[in-house]
Amino acid sequence: MAHEHKLEIFRGLWKFKSNTQKIWGVLAFLTFVTAIEVILGIYKPEVLMGNVLGMKILNWIFIILTIVKAYYITWDFMHMRDEVKALRRMVIWTGVFLICYLVFILLQEGGYIEGVYSNGFVKKDF
Amino acid sequence: MNTTVATTGTEGKTWGGGNDPLKASYGKMMMWFFIVSDALTFSGFLAAYGFSRFKFIDSWPIADEVFTHIPFFHGNYPMIYVAFMTFVLIMSSVTMVLAVDAGHHLNKKKVTWYMFLTVIGGIIFVGSQAWEWNTFIKGEYGAIQTNGGNILQFGEYKTVDGEQKFERVAIADFAKVSHSERTQHESKSGLWFVSEGSLPEYSIDEVYKGLVANENILIRNQIINEHGHKTILSREESLKQLKSDGKAVVHGANLKVNEYGSPLFADFFFFITGFHGFHVFSGVVLNIIVFFNVILGTYERRKSYEMVEKVGLYWHFVDLVWVFVFTFFYLV
DSSP states (O other): OTTOOOOEETTTTEEOSSHHHHHHHHHHHHHHHHHHHHHHHHHOOGGGGSEETTEEHHHHHHHHHHHHHHHHIIIIISOGGGSOHHHHHHHHHHHHHHHHHHHHHHHHHHHHHHHHIIIIISOOOO | OOSSSOOOSOTTSTTTTOOOTTOOOHHHHHHHHHHHHHHHHHHHHHHHHHHHHHHTTTTOOOHHHHOOOBTTBOSOOTTHHHHHHHHHHHHHHHHHHHHHHHHHTTOHHHHHHHHHHHHHHHHHHHHHHHHHHHHHHHOSSOEEEETTSOEEEEEEEEEETTEEEEEEOOHHHHOOOOOOSOOOOOGGGSOTTOOOOOOOSSOHHHHHHHHHHOTTEEEEEEEEOTTSSEEEOOHHHHHHHHHHHEEEEEOSBOSSOBTTSOHHHHHHIIIIIHHHHHHHHHHHHHHHHHHHHHHHTHHHHHTOOHHHHHHHHHHHHHHHHHHHHIIIIIIO
């Protein structure tokens, strides 16, 4: 697989001339995304404090940006883009499915216990 | 390469084992499968963190108020240092992938150089992590733990640029130290089989007297109000709560108490960043081994730098995990 890197990112919107250039390009992108996260995290704009699907909009933005970063680290730094489809799906879908399941179960349960606590069955304030 | 499996003589035939549908070598594939299982381990930890956080969603510590320090500088700089750490780790991922790329071109000099930079990046990261732990363990202002296990913190309103702002006050700055008969128990001065940790710097009584004497100091509890800030009590409420509920003075964080809020926050912080830090450490060790192998020309003779690629996969994975730890511990 020595010289068969796929050199375009953003669904072919941006094509690099060499693998090294692509690496620097991805670094610039990841740094940019991290900078946005940090700035949003420090200033916490009031508009993004609304609640969507049980979580603040700001937190949704953070999580989505994190997944975007994870995508580019896996695809370009770990060369997942150059692997065959079967390997890619084996690794990604297994992980994604199990993690979604685990996260759903634990957060659901955590929310339920919070309900039990705050509906007056357990006294914490003493 | 035939170190594990004897040749069967059926290579090249569809069912003969010579057909590799994933177009990846054994070592690389196994590294990927290890990464999948390790990713599940980490997501188990992070999901457990989420579980505990959802349990105490209305009183969880606000990370911006916990991690506010930068080495060699005083003042309040939330996030800046972790952002720096994140950048260092991403940067060392970049040098790693450049090393892999140089390996494909069999460029020994470049691989050596990039591996060296990767190791340096890893060491800076682990060092920063150690510093972060140290600051967190030492704590800053100190707080009171109540009988119910809640945390009460102190502060006062100050006018900064014409705006009323609540600023934290350290217990050491207002507690009235008085003479106390209570000394730390040592095994030589009493029951030899009973031991006791060091006593807290101040007793509840000393803090209470200090609070009475300083009229502008108020207590802030852990409950997050609708503006996303912790609730600040009135003067009377402050005195009453401290008097009736105060149990112990805590300073800093460990596995049992945490001056910033729920002890679970500290537990998960130590566990998850510790486990991640351990991964970084082992990554650095692997990188150093590969680095010396590159210098010795092992891969040069082999005409393949695939080992750099395999260790690189692990190193990028460590970076990948940190991206998530960063989000869930410091941002969300």
